[in-house]
Amino acid sequence: MAPYVHPEVLIETEQLAKSANDPNVRIVEVDYDPAANYQVGHIPGAVLLDWRKDINDPVRRDVLSREALTALLRRAGVSDRTTVVLYGDFNNWFAAFAFWVLAYYGVRQVKILNGGRKKWIAEDRPLTQEIPTPTAGTAEAHEPNPRLRAYLDDVRRLLPEVKAGRLALVDVRGPKEFSGEILAPPEYPTEHAQRGGHIPGAKNIPWAQALQDDGTFKSREDLEALYAAQGVRSGTPIVTYCRIGERSSHSWFVLHYLLGYPDVRNYDGSWTEWGNLVGTPIER
Numbered sequence: 001m002a003p004y005v006h007p008e009v010l011i012e013t014e015q016l017a018k019s020a021n022d023p024n025v026r027i028v029e030v031d032y033d034p035a036a037n038y039q040v041g042h043i044p045g046a047v048l049l050d051w052r053k054d055i056n057d058p059v060r061r062d063v064l065s066r067e068a069l070t071a072l073l074r075r076a077g078v079s080d081r082t083t084v085v086l087y088g089d090f091n092n093w094f095a096a097f098a099f100w101v102l103a104y105y106g107v108r109q110v111k112i113l114n115g116g117r118k119k120w121i122a123e124d125r126p127l128t129q130e131i132p133t134p135t136a137g138t139a140e141a142h143e144p145n146p147r148l149r150a151y152l153d154d155v156r157r158l159l160p161e162v163k164a165g166r167l168a169l170v171d172v173r174g175p176k177e178f179s180g181e182i183l184a185p186p187e188y189p190t191e192h193a194q195r196g197g198h199i200p201g202a203k204n205i206p207w208a209q210a211l212q213d214d215g216t217f218k219s220r221e222d223l224e225a226l227y228a229a230q231g232v233r234s235g236t237p238i239v240t241y242c243r244i245g246e247r248s249s250h251s252w253f254v255l256h257y258l259l260g261y262p263d264v265r266n267y268d269g270s271w272t273e274w275g276n277l278v279g280t281p282i283e284r
Contacts, residue, residue, distance in 0.1 A: 001219045005260025009099075009253075010217070011085055011111045013120050020045055026078050026134070029117075030055070030088040030098045032187075037089045041127030043120060046087075047076045047134060051094040051246070055101055063101050063268070069141040073107070077134025087113035087120070090187070091208070091215045096250040100266055104149060106142030112253065118215040148256075150239045150267040152274070155199065158239070159281070162201035168232040170240045171198050172207040172251040173271070177243070180284040183275075184243065192243075193275025197282040199241070203230040207247040210254045223259055234261045241267040241274075 004010070019025050020043065027046040031037045038048045049055060054072055057064055064072065078084055084102070086095040095112055102110050113120070121127070150158075161167035176182045180196030198204070209226055212218055218226070232238060238255055240248040245268030256264040274280050 001221060004217075004220050004258040006257040009111055009257045010114045012114050013123055013125060016043070016085060016113055017125060024082055025085060026076060026082050026137075027085045027087070028076060028095075028098070030086055030094040032088075032090055032094055037117060039129070041129060043087070044126055044128045044130070045132055047132055049076070049098060051097060055094075055098055061269075061273075063104070066105055066141045066144065069101070069105050069107075070139065073139035073141065074137045077132075077137045078139040079137040080139060082109065082137060082139065084110045085113055086110065087116045089117050091118060091211060091250075092116040093207075093246045093250055096253045097246040100148065100249040100252055100268075104144050106145060107139065114217060115215040122214065147263070148252075148265055150241075150265040152267075152269050152277075154265075155239060155241075155267055155274070156280075159200060161237075162199075165231070166236070168230075168236050168238045169199055169202040170227075170230075170232060170238060170248075170251060170255075171202040171204050172240055172242045172247050173198075173204070174206055175204060177271070178202075178204040180282075188243070193272050195275045195282055197275070197284040198271075199274055200281050200283045202241075202283075203232060205230055205232070205251070207242070207250045210251065217254065217258060220258065223254060227255070227259070234259070237263040237265075239265050239267050241270040243271045244268070245270050 029038050029042050029046045030049045086098050088095040162169045171178050178198045183192035183196045240251045242248040248266050252266040255261045
């Protein structure tokens, strides 16, 4: 099997177990529900990032600022030479979201634990409830990279390109969300938009189709075939979206790093923005 284009962005559970005590490795758990996961038991040495409180702006609908990210990384004990290993629940939904935010702000030396909490626990590897207190780091976030992010106005402007087949708009939600049959996935029954459906011209390639049963990513060949079946290939600009941007970050990671497609952006406003706005076009 061909290797991923950027294999350095993944770390396997066995590799992490061997390097968990490395002072230049900072393990970070990013959960939707820390009380049900991190507080019950986490990988020894792992610090917690709460995706709502830590990675999002506390007031406006946006990711945290460059300054806030710098402060967050330093509190977590991250310095310029630190390798950050992200993992979490829901098959790394929010770990992938954190990876996208870090990449957006130019933070390098970041990896995702292949298989996340699910695989670590399935292999009966150690967990602890001990909360680490890392020494403050010196990491610095940089100016955001606009090539990794799409905004509402970008998607509106690009709809003719989608219609003409010159841009692939990938909706990574489940088929019932895509069709408008339901407004939110079962995990978030009360968190939805006013209208159901999808952005016109979008291809429905659910995020979970990129994974094997154990939560690890499928082979490069299988991933390329998955997206090519819907006309999504390397030479086409791609925009991913979901409901709030976390599942689409997961697919963005697959497309941009594992497959190496050069022009992939995440529309993190996603359906809760598009489906709530007066006058935005919707297909069902």
